[in-house]
Amino acid sequence: MDIATHVFSALYQFGDAFAFLVLSACGLAVIFGMMGVINLAHGEFIMCGAYVTAATVHAGLPLPLGILAGTLVSALVGVVVELAVIRHLYDRPLDTIVATWGLSLIATQGTLIMVGSTMAGVGTPFGSFQVGDYSYSIYRIVLFCAALGVLAALYALFNWTRFGVLARATIQVPHMAAALGVDTRLIYSLTFACGAGLAGLAGGLYAPTMTLVPTMGATFIMEAFVTVVIGGADVFLGTAPAGGVLAVVKSVMTSWQGQLFGQIGLLVAVIIVVRVLPKGISGFVLRERT
């Protein structure tokens, strides 16, 4: 085996880990960056997206439309949750965590009761290709591109649209934005829906690659939390670089000792980073800039 295959294999694993971290974290990061609120039901929004995607694909729709449906349904559920619960708790961030945890319990157990302990999955599309002695799934490459696409789309949304300007104003000084006529409650609702939709998108994209069980959200949230904690409050200065750094840690540890050690590596990384950079990477970058 020559060096090129090794390099490709390492790159492939890095890309896979990066896509997983960024896709599962960006919905959480958008909500956290906006409202300082950690949505513990994030994993259940991912589960919702995956289930809707699988259900629509079983109903005969092609996979991309199924993923779109999963995204939209999750975003809608996000709006409902924001109106019913989150809206009343903006001045109490710790209580929001507790309440969203309650929601997560309800969603997991409710899905178990209504849909059953497992749901028929969706086959992984596109097949695989061969490099050297190993075969690689094309869909993983698609996921990596999707992660980059989501980051680009978020950048465009927050920098080039009217919603993005209003949202950034609301992040910086909510009272000032409200005084200038921005409907901050609407902005909060839309941001929460956006975060929930991104979670649904992650669920939809990963639906073909994993078993659909009501507790599947739990497989995403640890990685999502770790990425957001290390990244800090900003999606572009935080989540993307944190995804990059953690993907290196995870893919190296995984190929060295197995999947579990990949996750332990993530955990050790997060504990060390919070000790050194309490405000995450984005806090560090922003402090350097000012």
Add this chain to the structure above:
Amino acid sequence: MNGFLSLFRRLEGPQTVGRGPAFWGLFALVLAVALAYPLFSDGYTVGNTVYFFVWVFIALSLCLIWGYGGSLSFGQTAFFGIAGYGYGILTINFGSAYGFTLVALVAAVAIAALFAVLLGYFMFFGRIAGVFLGIVTLAVTLMLERFMAQTAGPEWHIGAARLNGFNGMSAMPPLTIPWPGEPIVLFADVGLYYLVLGLLVFVYLALRILMNSSFGNIIVAIRENPERAEMLGYDIRKYQLITFVIGAALAGLSGVLYTVWGQYITPSSMGMTAAALPLIWVAVGGRSDLTSTVIGTLVVLAAFQALTIYGSQYALVFMGVLLVLTVLIAPNGLVLGVMNWLGRLASRLTQRAG
């Protein structure tokens, strides 16, 4: 002697609800009923009550860290699990002779506390607070669960103790008190009941004293305003770390007693659901008061068990709804609200009488 008496004066104070002869009279009455309870009940029901009591320790630990200290920790079940596994590993390796189970109890709690020192050092001295603290502790807990769940193979053992992956460890010896002639084995009925009840009363009263001492006042001051507490010259990191470690030890005690009670411990005792339950008890009871936490935990646990019997799968949904509604409607807790209302009523009545 004087210092000892002043400790008892700390049983009442600004940080705990309940004072005066009425409260302590009621306390003595409840204690008397609890002491007499095994006399007119059967072994199974008593064992079940022990199960309830076991959980009160972890609820008190969360009350201390979250309610008094203001740091939301999702990691209490991690300490619960560490101590539970610790007890199992120690007793399976060294047996139960010469009162070693009691040594193992203390050692397992100490292991959990040591782990808390390590984790807490990184968190509090890294000045993580608020939501990040919750996330880091939750990540640690989930990581431990995943780690323990994959230890199924025979290569995962510590001494003679197999970790057994998702099925968990079982068949560790119960607590045994060495006694001339025949050692007393505390199975999960009357014997264990009195031990756990004694521990519970001790921990409850000790925490009351601790919270009404200057240490407790500083902890509450940090919760109310960390910057102000720091300006007043307190090293808040140290106080938070100590609170965290005491809480971890209590959660560890809960874990050991759970392991002793059922003679098994599994990784799912550290999972998402397991971590959510103590939070629900404490939030519904009233997180900023010890008495409310104890009452709330026992009430919610009993309700949960009744629900599990009649509609097993809906019990968790109901718990989730209860948690969300409590946070929305009565953020200070239902039991605490009722107790404060009773207190106001009583003082109004005494004023009218006087």
